[in-house]
Amino acid sequence: IYDSFVDDSTMTMPQRHGSVWHIQILLFAILLSWISVCTSYPMIAEVEKTKCFRFNVPEDDDAHMVFVAIPFEMKDNGEEWFVEQLNQLIRGRDEDEGLPTEFQGKPDDELQTYMTEFVEENEAETGFTIQIQKPQRPIFKQHDFEWFKPLVLNYVVESHGFQYREDGVLGGYSVCFEPYDAERTAHIIFDVILDSDDLEDSEDDEGDSKVLTKEHLTPLESNLAKSISSSHKVLNEMRYMENREARMRRTADGINSRIRYFSYLSIAVLLGVTYVQVSYLKQYFKKKKII
Secondary structure: OOHHHOOHHHOOHHHHHHHHHHHHHHHHHHHHHHHHHOOOOOEEEEEOOOEEEEEEEOOOOOEEEEEEEEEOOOOHHHHHHHHHHHHHHHHOOEOOOEOOOOOOOOOOHHHHHHHHHHHHHOOOEEEEEEEEEOOOOOEEEEEEEEEOOOEEEOOHHHHHOOOOOOOOOOEEEEEEEEEOOOOOOEEEEEEEEEOOOOOOOOOOOOOOOOOOOOOOOOHHHHHHHHHHHHHHHHHHHHHHHHHHHHHHHHHHHHHHHHHHHHHHHHHHHHHHHHHHHHHHHHHHHHHOOOO
């Protein structure tokens, strides 16, 4: 490919077309390899008052949900550690038992010290509760959050015995974060995994997503279902980056406002000192009868 660029003027039209096709194939291969290693991120919700999300569970499928609450003021490196731990917890899903209920890794000493001191200064309870229900139906799951502790709900549909499509629609669920005694804003990191989603690093294709699937799927339908699953992961990552960007913007705006107020204060102090010096010199010269 690179030799074809040495003397472009001597290339014939077929050779140029061949070089272009080679470049396109190379770029396409690089794009595919990038997509294959792209990882998704859980969603992060900034919860100060009641906030709800809606999830659909396809027919003949089930869902696993995982949540963890952290303080709003936690540093970015701590937030990234919890996001990574949720990813590892999801990758550790068992086909029969669902998601593990505890994080596999341990935080570093600085983060562990921060978590311990925070729980000692505050109560372990966050003051937030999670409520899960089907639209226009009573709440069937309700749990209180504890700081830094994962809340895992496996086989949400099976545990309540819902019948799919009993009202002619997908199995929709509302997940609401409700404050009942909250004294601070919380970040709740969460993700919802369908039972049919591919297990990470699996050696076979038994876990192919059942979104849009029926018996005897054609290859085109199967590829479309995988594309939809990949797009959801990309959207989750984009939401995560959007939340990070908004948080950094608020930090930058706060710093700019403090700098502006400090400038005003400096000018006021300078004017005050100047007035005092002029007044002192004026009194001094009058006393010495110089003026």
